[in-house]
Amino acid sequence: MDDEVELMRALHDEHAHALWAYVVRLTGGDHQLAEEVVQESLLRAWRNPRVLDQSVRPARAWLFTVARRIVIDHWRARSSRPESVSAEPPEIAVADGTDEAVQSWLVIEALRKLSLEHRAVLVECYYLGNSVAEAARRLQVPEGTVKSRTHYALRSLRLILEEMGVSE
Amino acid sequence: MRPDPFATSAGAYVLGALSPEERHAFEQHLHGCAECRSEVHRLAGLPGLLSRVALRDVLADEPPAPPDTLLPGLLKRVRRARRVQRTVLISGSLALAACVLAVLAVLLVVPGRGSGGSGPPSPTVRAAAFAMTKVRPGPVDATARVSDTPGGSQIDLNCVYHDAVPGGWTNEPAYTLTVRDRYGTTHRVATWRIADGETSLTSGLTVSSDDISMIQLRDAHGTVLLRLRWPPPSPSARHS
Numbered sequence: 582m583d584d585e586v587e588l589m590r591a592l593h594d595e596h597a598h599a600l601w602a603y604v605v606r607l608t609g610g611d612h613q614l615a616e617e618v619v620q621e622s623l624l625r626a627w628r629n630p631r632v633l634d635q636s637v638r639p640a641r642a643w644l645f646t647v648a649r650r651i652v653i654d655h656w657r658a659r660s661s662r663p664e665s666v667s668a669e670p671p672e673i674a675v676a677d678g679t680d681e682a683v684q685s686w687l688v689i690e691a692l693r694k695l696s697l698e699h700r701a702v703l704v705e706c707y708y709l710g711n712s713v714a715e716a717a718r719r720l721q722v723p724e725g726t727v728k729s730r731t732h733y734a735l736r737s738l739r740l741i742l743e744e745m746g747v748s749e
Numbered sequence: 750m751r752p753d754p755f756a757t758s759a760g761a762y763v764l765g766a767l768s769p770e771e772r773h774a775f776e777q778h779l780h781g782c783a784e785c786r787s788e789v790h791r792l793a794g795l796p797g798l799l800s801r802v803a804l805r806d807v808l809a810d811e812p813p814a815p816p817d818t819l820l821p822g823l824l825k826r827v828r829r830a831r832r833v834q835r836t837v838l839i840s841g842s843l844a845l846a847a848c849v850l851a852v853l854a855v856l857l858v859v860p861g862r863g864s865g866g867s868g869p870p871s872p873t874v875r876a877a878a879f880a881m882t883k884v885r886p887g888p889v890d891a892t893a894r895v896s897d898t899p900g901g902s903q904i905d906l907n908c909v910y911h912d913a914v915p916g917g918w919t920n921e922p923a924y925t926l927t928v929r930d931r932y933g934t935t936h937r938v939a940t941w942r943i944a945d946g947e948t949s950l951t952s953g954l955t956v957s958s959d960d961i962s963m964i965q966l967r968d969a970h971g972t973v974l975l976r977l978r979w980p981p982p983s984p985s986a987r988h989s
Contacts, residue, residue: 584934584935584936585827585831586824586827586828588934589823589824589827590820590824593819593820593823597815597819597820598812598814598815600815601812601813601814601815601819602812602813605812605813606812612816616815616816616818616819616822619815619819620819620822620823620826623823624823624826624827624830627827628830628955630930630932630934630956630960631960681801684798684801685801685802688798688799688801688802689802689806689807692802692807693811700807703764703799703807704804704807704808705766706761706764706766707764707766707796707799708799708804708807709804710765711766712766712767712768713761713766713767713768713771714768716766725757727761727766728757728758728760728761729757731757731760731761731764731766732757732758732759732760732761732792733757733760734760735760735763735764735792735795736760736791736792738795739791739792739795742798747798
């Protein structure tokens with residue numbers, strides 16, 4: 582019916598949840614600011630439909646980058662005022678394109694998309710530094726299962742990250 | 750073929766989770782197994798990406814849903830932005846005659862001045878105007894010119910009607926100018942009733958000229974009568 586309203590609705594449905602989670606964290610839990618930032622980011626995407634051409638660059642990474650810049654601009658504007666000189670953004674450096682902070686968040690998002698079993702073996706074998714044998718004991722599954730789960734967990738993670746445009 | 754006992758070892762290997770003995774055995778195996786080597790190669794970059802994320806973030810609960818006010822606020826801003834950006838875009842109901850008259854006053858930059866006869870459209874649109882191609886027989890010919898504006902683009906359209914009703918506006922419903930962008934979305938750009946002989950109109954739209962793939966002139970039923978692929982295929986299509 583109304584293409585442009587529909588476009589915005591589709592943008593919202595696809596990205597609002599993930600963007601919200603990211604921006605709430607960036608703003609340190611300031612929900613009012615987060616809502617403004619999410620709206621502004623989605624509006625910018627809506628005004629530049631070329632962004633949504635996933636073959637060029639995944640829209641999610643673009644949105645995260647834009648949201649992050651808006652938050653940083655907000656912090657800068659605030660810290661130029663005397664009453665909040667002490668307020669410093671956690672990290673200021675923003676490179677062109679998908680910077681590292683955004684990539685980290687995309688990795689978190691990708692990990693959330695894994696099944697619980699797959700995430701569990703990565704937590705055991707990577708983050709906790711356990712061996713396959715230790716992980717098998719803790720998860721109460723055979724060692725072979727830990728190995729194959731680890732293997733397939735990394736494979737799906739790689740696919741998910743590729744779809745998001747994250748490169749190693 | 751015997752199944753490879755190391756077929757799923759590459760993951761634990763790149764994470765450093767194999768025991769020293771297993772690790773040694775797997776590395777020996779890698780010398781003779783191209784498949785496992787390429788698997789290790791494929792997964793080798795992942796620990797680096799995982800290292801950018803803290804364990805507490807991996808274990809954190811699913812983030813909360815955005816507030817209910819987010820979408821309504823967005824749609825409100827979309828509608829507002831559109832009102833501001835589109836100066837000439839008309840999508841109003843033709844049922845409102847008064848409204849249509851007001852629209853025509855805006856659209857008809859150059860009032861009808863043709864003879865009502867046949868022949869090519871007069872060059873009201875001066876620079877870089879392209880003749881639109883007939884898709885099906887109809888009483889209208891047109892040329893279109895596309896130029897960039899800060900907020901998108903502008904289309905200047907010049908129509909000549911061969912069977913114009915003498916004496917002015919007909920009661921027939923309008924023609925519609927639509928633009929298809931390269932993402933496949935069709936935008937209604939302008940709607941008008943045919944004038945005596947000739948219509949020139951200028952419409953602003955929020956689609957940039959780079960993103961236009963097709964300009965279409967439709968009759969009252971939405972059937973495409975004329976079209977112009979954008980950008981035009983060759984300079985020879987240029988109408989001077």
